[in-house]
Amino acid sequence: MNQSKRLKDGALLTTIYIILLLVTILFPLTSMILTFVLPVPFIIFAARHDWKPSLIMLTATIILSALFATVFSLPLSLLYGIGGIMIGAAIKRKLSAYETWARGTVGFVAGLLFALLFAQVLFDISFVEELNERMNDTIQISQSMMSEFGLDEEIIEQQISIVEESLSTFNDLLPMLLVMMGLIQALISQWIGYKVSNRIEKSNLRFPEFRNLQFPVAIIWIYFIALVVSLLQQDPDSILFMGLQNVLILTGFFMAIQGFSFFFFFAYYKKMSKSIPIIVTIISLVLLPLLLPLIRILGIIDIGFGLRDRMMKNEKK
Structure with a gap:
């Protein structure tokens, strides 16, 4: 019975995934929304049957996506499959919403890395090189436009050098950007997965109130250790410096x-x-460059000194 249900669920959810993938490919304007929906079939299946059967579903999905969609969709299936399975398996184990989010983030970051490696090996496409090429094209277009407007050559060179320096920094921060992408993808996909699961399974999955969010104290230690080491490591071209940033x-x-x-x-x-x-x-978001340090300090005080816990204790007294 369990085996039969597993096969039915796998066939149904795989079909739903392939349909969503085809819609994403045929109608690119929908990709902004569907990119967060595509992991949901994996989330639902893994939440029901755990991660081992989900790997079989992922394998079947990769094969079918290559047949019905395009070979270039394989990295996408890897990305959405790994991330979705990590979230679904965490739901299966009844982990908290934030623990599930953390595992989903790891899954999506791993999926991104696998997808980039897959594209590099199979299609000889380097994401970093493609990105740099597009950025260089943008710089050249901007330079020609400024020349047409009759701007002074010295001013143009100054502006271009600033842009090139910013792009160089962007490349150095690529690992952090991948993690941020994984965080956002996991958060939204998990929220959608919760809504779908609650409707289908009649469960009560939800994120706790945002006001109750509490990160571990270890984050502060990691931050200050990285800060101290970065003060000692001043070579901007070193791998250690880039990692610390x-x-x-x-x-x-x-x-x-x-x-x-x-x-x-x-x-x-x-x-x-x-x-x-x-x-x-x-x-605060509008004035982020000005207010971000203050918000960060407030977060440090709250995590390190238990600010809200002290307020609650004072109220009881």
Whole structure:
């Protein structure tokens, strides 16, 4: 019975995935939305049957996507399959929403790396080289446009050098960008997976209130160790320096998220209107370059010193 149900679920969800993939390929405008929906069939299957049978489904999906879609869809199936299976397997084990998100992030980052490696080996397509080529084309177009407008050559050279330096930094931060992409993909796909699973399975999967988000103290230690080592390592061309910059930006991102979470907690604690923390967050995002350090410091204090726990204890006294 279980084997029969597993086969039926696998066949149905694989068919749904192939249809979604074909729609994504045939109608590129839908890709912005469907990129977050494509992992859902894997999430549902893995949540029901765990990761081992899901690998069989992934193998079947890769073969069928090559037959019915295009060979170039294979990296996409790897990406969505690995990430979706990691989220679904975490749901199967009844892990918390944030633990599931963390595993999903690892899955999508691994899927991205596999997809890039797959494209490099099978199609001889280097993502980094393609990206650099597109960026160089953009620089040349911008340079020719500025020349046509009659700008001074010295000013043009200064502007181009600034852009080239920014692009060089972008390449150095590529690992961090991959992790950020994995974080966003996992978060939205997991949320959609929760909604679908709740409707089909009559379960009650959901993310806790954002105000209750609490990252581990280890994030602060990682941030400060990377900060101290980066002060000692001043060679911008070294692999260690580039790695440290990626770690600093990523951990800083988590602490900023913690700071925003504290806004929502403080508003709830003071019984303020729900719109107030939303407005504060929007203003903070608009003025991000100015306010980001303050938000990050707030996150550090909240994580390191248990700010909200101290407020709750003082209230009990």
